[in-house]
Amino acid sequence: MTGNSAADGLEASxxxxxxxxxxxxxxxDCTIPSGTVSALIGPNGAGKSTLLRTLAAVQQxxxxxxxxDGTDLFAxxxxxxxxxxxxxxxxxxxxxAMTVTSVVGLGRLPHQSLFRDDTGDSATIVAAAxxxxxxxxxxxxxxxxxxxxxxxxxxxxxxxxxxxxxxxLDEPTNHLDIGAxxxxxxxxxxxxxxxxxxxxxxxDLGLAASYSDHVIVLRAGxxxxxxxxxxxxxPELIRExxxxxxxxxxxxxxxxxxxxxxxx
Amino acid sequence: MxxxxxxxxxxxxxxxxxxxxxxxxxxxxxxxxxxDEVWASIASHLGFGVSPLPLLRDxxxxxxxxxxxxxxxxxxxxLAIAGAVMQAITRNPLADPYxxxxxxxxxxxxxxxxxxxxxxxxxxxxxLGAMVALGLTLLLASSLGAITPSRTVLAGxxxxxxxxxxxxxxxxxxxxxxxxxxxxGWLLGSLAGxxxxxxxxVVIAIVIAGIPIMLTGRLLDAFAFGDxxxxxxxVNVSATRWALLAASALLTGAMVSVSGSIGFxxxxxxxxxxxxxxxxxxxxxxxxxxxxxxxxxxxxxxARTAFEPRELPVGIVTAIIGAPIFALLLxxxxxxT
Numbered sequence: 133m134t135g136n137s138a139a140d141g142l143e144a145s146x147x148x149x150x151x152x153x154x155x156x157x158x159x160x161d162c163t164i165p166s167g168t169v170s171a172l173i174g175p176n177g178a179g180k181s182t183l184l185r186t187l188a189a190v191q192q193x194x195x196x197x198x199x200x201d202g203t204d205l206f207a208x209x210x211x212x213x214x215x216x217x218x219x220x221x222x223x224x225x226x227x228x229a230m231t232v233t234s235v236v237g238l239g240r241l242p243h244q245s246l247f248r249d250d251t252g253d254s255a256t257i258v259a260a261a262x263x264x265x266x267x268x269x270x271x272x273x274x275x276x277x278x279x280x281x282x283x284x285x286x287x288x289x290x291x292x293x294x295x296x297x298x299x300x301l302d303e304p305t306n307h308l309d310i311g312a313x314x315x316x317x318x319x320x321x322x323x324x325x326x327x328x329x330x331x332x333x334x335x336d337l338g339l340a341a342s343y344s345d346h347v348i349v350l351r352a353g354x355x356x357x358x359x360x361x362x363x364x365x366x367p368e369l370i371r372e373x374x375x376x377x378x379x380x381x382x383x384x385x386x387x388x389x390x391x392x393x394x395x396x
Numbered sequence: 397m398x399x400x401x402x403x404x405x406x407x408x409x410x411x412x413x414x415x416x417x418x419x420x421x422x423x424x425x426x427x428x429x430x431x432d433e434v435w436a437s438i439a440s441h442l443g444f445g446v447s448p449l450p451l452l453r454d455x456x457x458x459x460x461x462x463x464x465x466x467x468x469x470x471x472x473x474x475l476a477i478a479g480a481v482m483q484a485i486t487r488n489p490l491a492d493p494y495x496x497x498x499x500x501x502x503x504x505x506x507x508x509x510x511x512x513x514x515x516x517x518x519x520x521x522x523x524l525g526a527m528v529a530l531g532l533t534l535l536l537a538s539s540l541g542a543i544t545p546s547r548t549v550l551a552g553x554x555x556x557x558x559x560x561x562x563x564x565x566x567x568x569x570x571x572x573x574x575x576x577x578x579x580x581g582w583l584l585g586s587l588a589g590x591x592x593x594x595x596x597x598v599v600i601a602i603v604i605a606g607i608p609i610m611l612t613g614r615l616l617d618a619f620a621f622g623d624x625x626x627x628x629x630x631v632n633v634s635a636t637r638w639a640l641l642a643a644s645a646l647l648t649g650a651m652v653s654v655s656g657s658i659g660f661x662x663x664x665x666x667x668x669x670x671x672x673x674x675x676x677x678x679x680x681x682x683x684x685x686x687x688x689x690x691x692x693x694x695x696x697x698x699a700r701t702a703f704e705p706r707e708l709p710v711g712i713v714t715a716i717i718g719a720p721i722f723a724l725l726l727x728x729x730x731x732x733t
Binding site for chain 2: 188224234242
């Protein structure tokens with residue numbers, strides 16, 4: 133690595149993803165600056181989840197490269213990559229009777245090998261991750277017995293246990309009530325302030341506006357706009373992409389944009 | 397939930413129970429043989445002193461019962477490991493070691509050589525039959541597009557059905573009298589013919605496939621949330637899946653080649669062990685192997701003694717015990733993996 137600031141953060145170029153003959157993502161370029169929260173937004177079916185899986189390097193694209201701080205993610209050894217990048221899927225489920233603690237403990241796998249125990253203090257890291265997402269009281273519960281929102285937090289804790297530098301999340305506020313949504317997004321902000329690069333796919337424009345530093349707007353597999361949230365989320369763009377009327381205000385407390393929506 | 401038995405406690409206890417089961421099972425049978433006679437015979441054959449037993453009794457221990465009991469233990473262990481692995485990598489709680497056409501392929505191979513009158517080739521033919529069936533299953537699955545667990549299972553079903561049909565056809569046209577009994581015994585799963593060559597085959601399979609599988613417990617845990625999740629944890633999903641599938645197939649093929657297809661061991665025991673040890677594979681795999689070994693040692697002891705002097709195929713015993721347990725597990729609506 134050269135320490136060149138131009139290479140800082142997540143850089144994807146010319147990403148195309150196909151399923152059979154259908155082009156899901158068509159030549160996408162995007163940059164996620166280090167230590168920020170970025171939101172990937174766009175209407176249903178725009179390809180947010182698909183793009184996110186490739187940015188997390190769990191799905192190989194048909195063409196294109198994904199690099200973090202100048203290093204090609206697909207060329208990295210898998211376990212090394214999993215210590216760098218964590219991915220929280222949407223609606224994770226399991227048929228197993230695993231406890232919350234053992235699910236979060238899976239996040240330590242990249243730090244272990246078949247024959248060598250954890251490089252860190254696994255139990256402490258797992259407990260701290262559960263504490264961070266306020267799920268300490270659920271440590272011995274069976275994961276499958278939790279509510280959707282509780283599962284979402286446990287999967288976030290699993291990602292935190294990986295101690296990643298880059299954290300990607302697919303709809304992390306799904307199933308959460310509004311208070312919990314704000315808590316999770318607040319937590320992502322604190323992680324970013326501590327140097328983690330965060331990218332979350334969000335379908336709620338209002339949350340994206342209030343909590344992200346940058347946005348990438350996706351429609352039908354292509355990026356239609358990207359940049360600083362306050363400058364990018366204009367009424368014209370929202371109208372063009374979502375087909376709704378938007379008024380963008382400024383929250384006097386946070387200084388961030390607030391979006392009021394109405395039908396055209 | 398949290399009352400799970402730790403591996404450090406369960407493994408030594410079950411290990412001791414397995415050794416005790418093997419020794420006790422050798423004493424049971426039409427000829428009464430005492431514990432000390434069993435030890436003395438084993439010791440003498442391992443080079444410690446001369447057996448005090450008359451040649452006939454020594455032969456019963458060393459040539460008949462001990463190899464059979466050891467084969468039962470290894471087959472039980474192998475089937476339980478293969479079952480646990482199949483359930484994990486296909487994320488299907490109803491998966492068993494015979495899933496991918498393995499047992500029907502083996503049966504076809506076995507029936508073919510029995511009818512050709514080449515019974516000595518039976519283990520080899522059964523093993524080849526299992527591997528050919530596995531190959532066809534994977535070929536069929538890949539012709540459907542990307543090889544996914546559900547496609548693999550469905551392809552296995554198709555190959556199984558075809559191999560069973562051919563087996564039935566062959567039996568229907570050619571089998572008479574004695575050979576019918578022999579074939580039926582084999583199809584139902586039987587350890588009656590197990591001698592030292594069988595022990596050698598199954599022990600080699602355990603060493604080259606079973607033990608490596610047991611070391612991959614952490615990787616299997618990573619599959620609990622599916623492929624994407626496993627990949628995000630740094631697991632090479634397809635390489636891991638195929639390596640485990642191949643090792644399980646090898647293990648199962650070797651077991652089937654000496655014992656026919658003994659049902660329910662690989663299906664039920666992993667579930668039963670999960671209830672006491674929890675779902676983590678690092679504990680589950682070795683404990684399932686031990687419980688599988690103990691279970692099959694006793695099931696086979698019942699099979700050869702319950703209706704003396706006639707013998708039951710052990711597959712009937714495992715099915716009679718296994719099917720109700722399976723029903724019980726289902727009715728408790730426990731999460732089965």
